[in-house]
Amino acid sequence: MEDSGVVSGNVVCERLHSRHDGRWVLRLGEDAGPGQTGAGQQRRQLCVACVIEILEQTAVSVVRKKHALSCFCDVLTRFPSAVLELLAIDTRVCTHFIVTLLGTLQSVEDHITLDLVIEVLVSLVVELKSEQFVCCVFEECQNQLSQKNSMRRSLPVFTLLGKLLFSIPVLATKMIQEYGESGKIDKSK
Numbered sequence: 586m587e588d589s590g591v592v593s594g595n596v597v598c599e600r601l602h603s604r605h606d607g608r609w610v611l612r613l614g615e616d617a618g619p620g621q622t623g624a625g626q627q628r629r630q631l632c633v634a635c636v637i638e639i640l641e642q643t644a645v646s647v648v649r650k651k652h653a654l655s656c657f658c659d660v661l662t663r664f665p666s667a668v669l670e671l672l673a674i675d676t677r678v679c680t681h682f683i684v685t686l687l688g689t690l691q692s693v694e695d696h697i698t699l700d701l702v703i704e705v706l707v708s709l710v711v712e713l714k715s716e717q718f719v720c721c722v723f724e725e726c727q728n729q730l731s732q733k734n735s736m737r738r739s740l741p742v743f744t745l746l747g748k749l750l751f752s753i754p755v756l757a758t759k760m761i762q763e764y765g766e767s768g769k770i771d772k773s774k
């Protein structure tokens with residue numbers, strides 16, 4: 586096993602996991618869903634705290650980050666309610682996860698990984714249906730764009746914003762109301 590401890594389909598990092606509370610682990614049967622394991626089915630485990638730390642650590646390779654993201658994305662697509670239930674345990678952890686994902690938009694250069702980060706962020710924001718998290722994403726995007734990064738660094742942020750506006754059309758109206766009123770967007774254009 587490699588030092589991240591990530592094995593196929595599982596995201597529980599042996600090196601990091603010892604300090605994580607067991608409540609952050611999603612246990613999934615191959616097709617049966619959370620907590621259900623049919624006869625002969627391989628059990629998968631995904632620790633959200635491990636996913637966060639794998640993304641945060643600069644020493645972890647992009648390959649492992651991509652693997653953790655792709656497993657999380659798969660679980661979120663197949664078992665959204667189980668993921669939401671887990672994230673609802675502590676909104677601070679959920680916020681930290683979102684901020685960590687947004688941080689990888691600036692720290693990762695691999696296009697496939699960036700696409701995965703954007704896909705996970707859009708799915709999470711859509712599934713969470715919470716204004717608090719939408720505001721958190723927009724504030725962080727605004728923060729990243731205000732740092733006058735290169736176009737290469739800004740592009741994933743614009744892609745994320747575009748996909749969010751496409752997925753949640755009401756956001757466009759809200760943005761125009763908020764930023765239009767503060768003079769940042771000229772409504773006449």
Ligand SMILES: [Zn+2]
Pocket residue numbers: 597598601602603605632633634635636
């Ligand atoms: Zn863990």
